Amino acid sequence: MASENSDWSDDGRYVAPTVAQSVKILVVGAFGVGKTTLIGSVSEIAPLRTEETMTLASVGVDSLTGLDDKATTTVAMDFGRITVSPDVVLYLFGTPGQRRFWDLWEGLAEGAVGALVLIDTRRIEDSFEVFDQLETRTGMPFAVAVNDFPGAPRYGADQLREALDLLPDTPIVHCDARNKESSAQALIKLVEHALHFPASEKALT
Ligand SMILES: Nc1nc2c(ncn2[C@@H]2O[C@H](COP(=O)(O)OP(=O)(O)O)[C@@H](O)[C@H]2O)c(=O)[nH]1
Numbered sequence: 001m002a003s004e005n006s007d008w009s010d011d012g013r014y015v016a017p018t019v020a021q022s023v024k025i026l027v028v029g030a031f032g033v034g035k036t037t038l039i040g041s042v043s044e045i046a047p048l049r050t051e052e053t054m055t056l057a058s059v060g061v062d063s064l065t066g067l068d069d070k071a072t073t074t075v076a077m078d079f080g081r082i083t084v085s086p087d088v089v090l091y092l093f094g095t096p097g098q099r100r101f102w103d104l105w106e107g108l109a110e111g112a113v114g115a116l117v118l119i120d121t122r123r124i125e126d127s128f129e130v131f132d133q134l135e136t137r138t139g140m141p142f143a144v145a146v147n148d149f150p151g152a153p154r155y156g157a158d159q160l161r162e163a164l165d166l167l168p169d170t171p172i173v174h175c176d177a178r179n180k181e182s183s184a185q186a187l188i189k190l191v192e193h194a195l196h197f198p199a200s201e202k203a204l205t
Pocket residue numbers: 029030031032033034035036037038067069070073074147148149150175176177178
């Protein structure tokens with residue numbers, strides 16, 4: 001029975017009855033750029049995380065520079081959900097950027113309308129393989145979200161576009177992955193872009 005305090009609005013367990021469209025989104029990026037943080041801050045359901053305490057074995061494989069308090073690394077993926085308008089719900093799949101997880105992308109990319117690529121300007125080069133993977137293996141539309149870490153160099157959109165070799169229409173937004181509103185805006189930018197992405201480009205995959 002519909003009431004002001006219906007189950008879905010109370011605790012976020014259920015999708016609102018007005019939701020007509022489910023959109024699958026990937027949240028990708030190099031190690032430590034804030035994927036788990038972003039999904040955790042926007043998700044209206046308790047995010048599903050598959051993180052394990054980093055062992056000595058991964059030290060040296062996953063660069064920890066600038067991430068002194070990061071003690072976990074995502075071994076498989078994060079999952080979350082956000083209702084962005086009365087009729088649209090986004091399902092978020094956070095995917096590890098490290099090359100050794102690329103096979104995971106194959107299945108996760110299926111049916112996804114686009115990807116939000118998080119970057120940390122202190123370590124832009126760590127993102128190159130993620131862009132490479134997106135462009136050569138999935139071909140899906142993406143938007144770039146610069147997660148503004150304190151003390152990270154601030155670059156203009158033109159500088160980033162050049163450094164990352166992005167197409168002129170690829171959106172670049174700034175966000176604070178810890179902030180729900182800011183993270184939601186980045187996701188909305190991606191969805192808007194993905195919906196306008198020409199079908200001919202999608203077919204190039
Ligand atoms: N200052 C700041 N720290 C952040 C931000 N986003 C993430 N972090 C921290 O950076 C570290 C890496 O974030 P995490 O979400 O685990 O990265 P992931 O490997 O991409 O999932 C964690 O310690 C976060 O608390 C941010 O926007 N600002």
